[in-house]
Amino acid sequence: MSGRDIQDLLERLSNLLRMEVRTFGLEYGLQPIQIEALTYLTRCNRYSDTPQAVTEYLGLTKGTVSQTLKVLEQKGFVKKEQDSHDKRVTHLSPTPQGRKLIVQSLPTKSLDSALATTSSLQVGKLEENLRVLLRDMQQINDRKTFAACHTCRFNEQHKNGYICGLTQEALSKREVQLICREHAYAS
Numbered sequence: 001m002s003g004r005d006i007q008d009l010l011e012r013l014s015n016l017l018r019m020e021v022r023t024f025g026l027e028y029g030l031q032p033i034q035i036e037a038l039t040y041l042t043r044c045n046r047y048s049d050t051p052q053a054v055t056e057y058l059g060l061t062k063g064t065v066s067q068t069l070k071v072l073e074q075k076g077f078v079k080k081e082q083d084s085h086d087k088r089v090t091h092l093s094p095t096p097q098g099r100k101l102i103v104q105s106l107p108t109k110s111l112d113s114a115l116a117t118t119s120s121l122q123v124g125k126l127e128e129n130l131r132v133l134l135r136d137m138q139q140i141n142d143r144k145t146f147a148a149c150h151t152c153r154f155n156e157q158h159k160n161g162y163i164c165g166l167t168q169e170a171l172s173k174r175e176v177q178l179i180c181r182e183h184a185y186a187s
């Protein structure tokens with residue numbers, strides 16, 4: 001299979017997923033980009049929940065992301081909080097209503113049904129291959145990886161728990177599953 005065929009398949013899959021997310025979001029007056037931003041905020045850790053990090057993750061302009069976050073806040077899906085140490089920094093977190101919405105919207109119904117008919121071994125292989133592809137493309141494009149903390153080279157497991165080697169702060173079991181803007185794979 002050629003690179004062109006793979007690009008075609010990925011684009012068609014991505015269009016289908018986007019169409020489903022669009023239809024779902026319309027029920028709540030949300031655009032796909034607003035669902036994407038809200039999804040990110042349900043998955044990111046405390047170092048990555050700022051408007052700047054959302055902008056980097058989505059790869060959009062500051063103005064577009066600012067409008068997106070404003071809508072999510074007005075609709076009660078996201079709340080803002082000032083950093084306790086640095087008043088210039090704002091943290092964003094999904095409200096219970098925002099979390100519920102993402103649980104309902106993802107994975108999309110058709111993806112869920114299609115995966116249910118595929119063996120778990122094949123699904124595992126597919127996930128692994130897609131992860132490697134994403135990682136390689138992010139490296140080529142010089143983009144941040146935004147991957148799960150437990151795969152980061154700064155993640156240290158000690159007998160009492162996890163520590164972030166970059167900040168020297170303790171990480172909970174839940175936090176090591178979240179995505180981080182400072183994430184880096186071992187070279």
Ligand code: SF4
Pocket residue numbers: 045047148149150152153154155156163164165166167180181182183184
């Ligand atoms: S260990 Fe890596 S991914 Fe985890 S919080 Fe620290 S920098 Fe982020």
